Amino acid sequence: EVQLVESGGGLVQPGGSLRLSCAASGFTFSSYRMQWVRQAPGKGLVWVSQINSDGSSTRYADSVKGRFTISRDNAKNTLYLQMNSLRADDTAVYYCATPPGAFDIWGQGTMVTVSS
Amino acid sequence: QSALTQPRSVSGSPGQSVTISCTGTSSDVGGYNYVSWYQQHPGKAPKLMIYAVSERPSGVPDRFSGSKSGNTASLTISGLQAEDEADYYCSSYAGTYRVFGGGTKLTVL
Numbered sequence: 001e002v003q004l005v006e007s008g009g010g011l012v013q014p015g016g017s018l019r020l021s022c023a024a025s026g027f028t029f030s031s032y033r034m035q036w037v038r039q040a041p042g043k044g045l046v047w048v049s050q051i052n053s054d055g056s057s058t059r060y061a062d063s064v065k066g067r068f069t070i071s072r073d074n075a076k077n078t079l080y081l082q083m084n085s086l087r088a089d090d091t092a093v094y095y096c097a098t099p100p101g102a103f104d105i106w107g108q109g110t111m112v113t114v115s116s
Numbered sequence: 117q118s119a120l121t122q123p124r125s126v127s128g129s130p131g132q133s134v135t136i137s138c139t140g141t142s143s144d145v146g147g148y149n150y151v152s153w154y155q156q157h158p159g160k161a162p163k164l165m166i167y168a169v170s171e172r173p174s175g176v177p178d179r180f181s182g183s184k185s186g187n188t189a190s191l192t193i194s195g196l197q198a199e200d201e202a203d204y205y206c207s208s209y210a211g212t213y214r215v216f217g218g219g220t221k222l223t224v225l
Contacts, residue, residue, distance in 0.1 A: 035214070037162075044119075044219040045154070045162060045205050059213055062117050095161060099214070100152035100207065104164035104173050 002026035009110030022096030120217035138206030150209035
């Protein structure tokens, strides 16, 4: 079955860190660029970051640049998002997904809550 | 990195057609033929309906179509069905990043 499964979300205090993981299965993970998209409660989708297929090129939204790091381990079929210096406005469901194209797959999302 | 502009809501009756607009700038929508559209039902992950302005992924009904003119892209849904009621988001490539619209709630009357 083709799927993405996110994990690592939870409650963290402002200024804290969290690492999200996204495990891929059922497709050739190493052939695809990947992205993270987030959605605050009751709000719209916001693009966070993207990485190319071999991990050599990354892109970030201005709102997370310098605080978040996207990476991947193609041997483990896993995508990561290291989130540092977390703020209340980072509270959201975080989705991993393929960028728009003929092959579209999204995970179920993992909730990150930043609160004291 | 400003969000693309979408109407907050649109509505239509079963069988009718509706069009959702998505307005950006020459740096995103107008500059690239990489506009995509997502459908999201409550509590679910988004689903890609259109990519590269007008291409449909396998399995998406041909009732969904996309187009672009200048800095504005559009999603048209013809033959509205009850299950089309959802939130719709446009997205565009913008060179070094991607940007989403604020979302449009489609109500099927």
